[in-house]
Amino acid sequence: MRILVGLGTCGMAAGAGATYAALQARTGTLSGHCNVGKTGCVGMCFREPLVEVREDDGTRWQYGQMTPERVDRLLEEHVGKGQPIEEWLVWTSEGKGREKTFLDRQQRIVLRNCGLIDPERIEEYLEVGGYQALKRVLERKDPDGLINTIIESGLRGRGGAGFLTGMKWRFTRLASGKQRYVICNADEGDPGAFMDRSVLESDPHSVLEGMAIAGHAIGATQGYIYVRAEYPMAVERLNIAVAQAEAHGLLGHDVLGTGFEFHVELKEGAGAFVCGEETALIASIEGRRGMPRIRPPFPAVKGLWECPTNINNVETFANVPWIVLNGALAFNRLGTANSKGTKVFAMAGKIRRGGLVEVPMGISIRAIVNDVCGGIKEDRKFKAVQMGGPSGGCIPAELQDTVIDYESINKTGAIMGSGGLVVLDETTCMVDVARFFLDFTQRESCGKCTFCRVGTKRMLEILVRITEGQGREGDIEKLENLASLVRNNSLCGLGQTAPNPVLTTLKYFRGEYEAHISNRKCPAHQCQALLTYTVNEKCNGCQVCKRACAAKAITGEKGKPHVIDHSLCVRCDECYRACRFEAITRM
């Protein structure tokens, strides 16, 4: 019997480290048939920390919210007496548990090993069929056939643009040049997306294997992983994985004794969103400022150090070994006409079950939000989903029957992006969401193209003005005009898509903009400058807010309900934050 603790970054943030330590300290006193191990992330972030009890016959019992205090009872009842603790169970391999619907609708290809194996031990990856795909392609020695398989599978780039992966490989293979490179883009910069982090932390070898297969297909001997420095655990586990693969002869000068040479090196990013764009990423690896350049020539022809370079996303690479082992047809069977396979979504925001979800393409937004993720927190009203990060847009609740594939999402004005899905409820102000993303793209613009550098700044100024209650007639038209200018006059995806959040919110939530500008009201009660603060009946007269108010707008005796003088209130939010009894209402 084994006890496994999910030790990804999200698990650690929820306190899994303490649970792991407590388990280790206690199991020393138990008999030898039980040991404590680590694993990656199952994707149930909303129930972290997760602890799994895995019996020798392979039965799995997943427990949620396992704080160190719960360790004793778990060891005593489940491990000691063999009685599972029903009320803590979230999922079992026998189809029980409170959150089983979360996993029922999922189909796991990319996340196949996440939460199943110890990411720091290559032996466990080998046990579940790891590196078998690499072995098979190296035995066949048929790179063109391999590329055809990938094309037939219909796998499209999971980084967002959705270009056919196999075609990319073919272009790189056909390009002339002695040295070729494979780059794994792990610079997951979209705020709201974390699937790449989770795959790298939970199953780094599947990415390495995918890269090595790509290396064989295009004839490269060197691979780079460009990984965000904000993901220290992913960096650490990748380093371990590379060293282990080298020691096992799965990477290096002579892979599996077949004469195939492939090395992988890590390059840590330095915190620039624009480096997710492939030419900017290449500039960054070369040690320059991460600024994109005009394409063509595409990296497939002239990439890193002027050599043909193939760049794919983490999730794309993780799909590759599965396709090689199971065949193009098995992958092609899943999904819609033009979008094949599955897609991993990072679910976050105002949702009951936030975490990682891998579903076949073609599922509707409604099914993901309601069936898989259990609907909106606190039974509030579902307002919109934000898809594709700063390059994407907001899809309103009315369009929740939109199926998820590249083309259908593009039609709504959003993009698939890397798969971050942030769910927004009625308490989210859409103008504020647009302002948030513009603030982000404005800061992250590399400054090369004037319209991206200056245009986003001007758009942000207008949005800030609107959210602060200073909106003017004609601001909406100005925004639309600037948006089309920025979109049409920028070199790379960052600028071309930067106006998307504004355009989609204008398209679906124009009324909210108008309410801000004409009525000086924020319908979602979020924009501070447009709020009215009042004291409600929960006030017990503790005088904390009175002391916190620098404008001296709050009056009232101790022990009696206080009153806010609206002519003096400057809406600094101090009273709201100071109150321990939720007695301040913001309307």
Place this chain on the structure above:
Amino acid sequence: MDAPRPYDFKNLQYRGEGGVLIPLLQKYQNEDGYISRERIAEIHRKTGVPLSQIFGVATFYAQFRRHPVGRNIIRVCHGTACHVANARAISRTLEDQLRIRDGETTPDREFTLETVACLGCCSLAPVVMINKDTHGNLKPTDLRKVLRPYREKRAAGP
């Protein structure tokens, strides 16, 4: 075998590739906490990369700091999920408690407050990362308790 593989700086240094610059800057920032003028001159001497390019790179990327930082670095996540979970209140409360603004360091060099785009723990929003520990599902009222162990370490330390 299990130890993380360190960068082979000596090797990189003589390969004559431009790619050495960012790893070198990262190494010095890890050692010093920031990139000083002296370090930039040192990189120039060792690698021959023009000073203008080193300055250009060091100022382009968000990760590189040009000023010394505190012993504890607090990164407040302002990703989408954290933003809709009111990360602004977290930032403001921290600013109040530490009496510094975003990007500043306390006078005793204990804490530096930074805002980051996304830490990738969106389902635990709002999130704050202190040094290498991530704290999730925070409320502004929790922050005093979260900061306490980091303050205490100072009291117990040398």
